[in-house]
Amino acid sequence: MTATTVRTGPASLLRFATAGSVDDGKSTLVGRLLHDSKSVLADQLEAVERASRSRGRNAPDLALLTDGLRAEREQGITIDVAYRYFATPRRRFILADTPGHVQYTRNMATGASTAELTVILVDARNGVVEQTRRHAAVAALLRVPHVVLAVNKMDLVDYAEPVFAAIAEEFTVLAAALGVPEITAIPISALAGDNVAEPSARMDWYGGPTVLEHLETVPVSHDLTACPARFPVQYVIRPQTAEHPDYRGYAGQLASGVLRVGDPVTVLPSGRTSTVAALDLLGEPVDTAWAPQSVTVLLADEVDVSRGDLIATDPLPALTRDVEAAVCHLHERPLLPGAKVLLKHTTRTVRALVVEVSHRIDTDTLAAELAPDGLGINDIGRVVLRSAEPLALDHYSDHRRTGSLLLIDPADGTTLTAGMVGGARWIFRGERTDA
Template sequence: MGTTTTAPLRTGSAQESVQAGAARARDLLRLATAGSVDDGKSTLVGRLLHDTKSVLADQLAAVERVSAERGLAAADLALLTDGLRAEREQGITIDVAYRYFATDRRAFVLADTPGHVQYTRNMVTGASTAQLAVVLLDARKGVLEQTRRHVSVAALLRVPHVVLAVNKMDLVGYDEATFRTHAGAFAELATGLGVEDVTAIPLSALAGDNVVERSAAMPWYDGPTLLEHLEAVPVERDPRTEPLRFPVQVVIRPQTPDFPDYRGYAGRIEQGGVAVGDTVVVQPAGRTTTVVGIDTADGPLDAAWAPRSVTLRLADDIDISRGDLLADATRPATVTQDLSGTVCWLGDTPAAPRQRVLVRTGTRTVRAMIRSLDEGLDVTTLERHPAPTSFALNDIGRLTLRLAEPVAVDEYATLRHGGAFLLVDEADGMTLAAGMVGDPLAGGCPGGRPSA
């Protein structure tokens, strides 16, 4: 089980949330939604899009037309999000869809993920890059097994902020005691799994209460609406406190008369920052050198920070190619050929010991073999159980890989970017698993040695 935390449940202040949002420059929030069957997730996402005026006129007209054909008195906003025919016919979400909307304060990328156990891989995919997860529950039903699974996946993926959206408050008479009971039970569950920031909001997606506009039906609630919270929640980590992680994507050598000796290493700064004069280490080789130039399409810089794309020039002529990592020389990544991590199995072919795969971490791809399946993980409770003989589709567990050559990685619990990896079928290139280096629930060393 994850480490128990005692972070209090927050309902916050609406005015504080608005002021915090206004003080921030417009930035980007990646969020994921999850909910049990009939919790109203599609309606909630549709309401967010509709009330933030992020729906085109022809889309809304089509929804209104279909709703009228079904005999509904008002537009069914769930139709804005359930895009597949199978989803519309069943009234459930079965695939990950990405929605984009924006307000004056912030832009949003929303991963609308399914909540069914057979679509665990879809939720893992959608939540893997999320900074915030919105977990819905029906005010009439409270915390269900699917709710436990959703917050367990969020905890496993180290999503830093979780919002509990207690939906369908209109069907319980907007009762404050009902909301407090569900919020307390969820907070106990989430903090017990290691989620440090939990905020509960009572709402009705169908009626629009506390989604974008404040509800007059719940005067007892003085916290932010869902949108106010999404606009104000602090999600950006300070890159100045993190070590540099710069995976090299391409080596630039124009070899033109204007640039006869130019050699630059292009990529995106995934963590931390870099300045001219900094000492960096090339991993996994372990050679150190100095940054002598930072080039961009807009001209040279003295320093740059994540997540900016730049080209670095170095003082020494070192053998560097795509897949190498430039890292902070004082806080390097860990170099290893024995990689232990937690995976969600995405492939139709089960995982088994001695299976050959490709491992992709950052921009590097290496051949590897599954050395052992170490333990399974109950996706609902995150309780560990003895190693299975194989991992099937949607299974989550820990395994150990033996790599053909070393890679530079971080613990996922410490640096999400540097600790994520994929397992790929070397025959057809299909993704087999999404992995997290080390034990994301309890930390732990991925193995290997720190590079000098």
């Protein structure tokens, strides 16, 4: 069969996340976006209207479109990350509605880890609060390229421009200190629909885009195909059939870059080199594969390759056992120096030692503090790790997937910590102070 090049076209897709403190209106904003973009089925809307009437509300409570867990409905807060898929004529969206309660900040980190944009909500009556700073810090740590500050509940402050301007200025100063590359501030009322999908006549002093217009037009700037190829091997395929007696393919998802038949590649950590002999996509041979496609790679040489190996093109990632990373600790159990953990990097999991927990970050002042008692839940800090086997690591700022890692409890498999190799600039420039 002749190999062909298959590509579905440059469909515009934006992954974004919402974040904010409890009762800032995240679920209402998400519900409003779904409703006003005509992405809610009629029976779903009828169910929401019935539930709203049973609570004595005349207008539909759009937050019910996203708060799907019983505990969420009972407590009136978002607990888990709720993923929603919707589209407009201009773009497709994958939305992660993340929790606002400080207890669930780790879920916000999960939702924002693959986002290209984060919408951080603040209540116009309260302004920038501690949780706002924490969410901004997590967004900066995860290198989210675009941040939208949605100043919600403007209807409760009489749509006053000075209130919005003061909050936007305070947040902009914070975001600049964190190194957030782009901030867009939008005054909204998610409940009334002001500046969500339609411009608000009650805020004629604001001349910027609505939330939906900005989501539709913000450039998705990070092109995975422009990076060097990184292919973490997930599975080795050896059918050993009469038709394919010598078939040996390596299956996985291309994390970045482009692979073409004939490309020279290096297998890490062994350092063995070969060339791409063939590429299979959905059972069909192709000439080219690009991120984030899932493909099977066949090499021209007999190279020992197994799950967890990385097939890469130049420039190659660093091969090291000593890892310095900025981390967000996700578990109630503290992360302590000397802890033995499993380190998961792409499809590779190795034993590792926490050599040092050097400091944590005060999200209010952005100052680095010594952390002799380790990192507690939701703490952001810097750690040094030593792995039992070499790892092929990129800097997180260059490759979000091959520059990220997880620390796992070897006893029960619990995820403890999310880490970014090299970390954020604002963490490493901080001076240590006595905690």
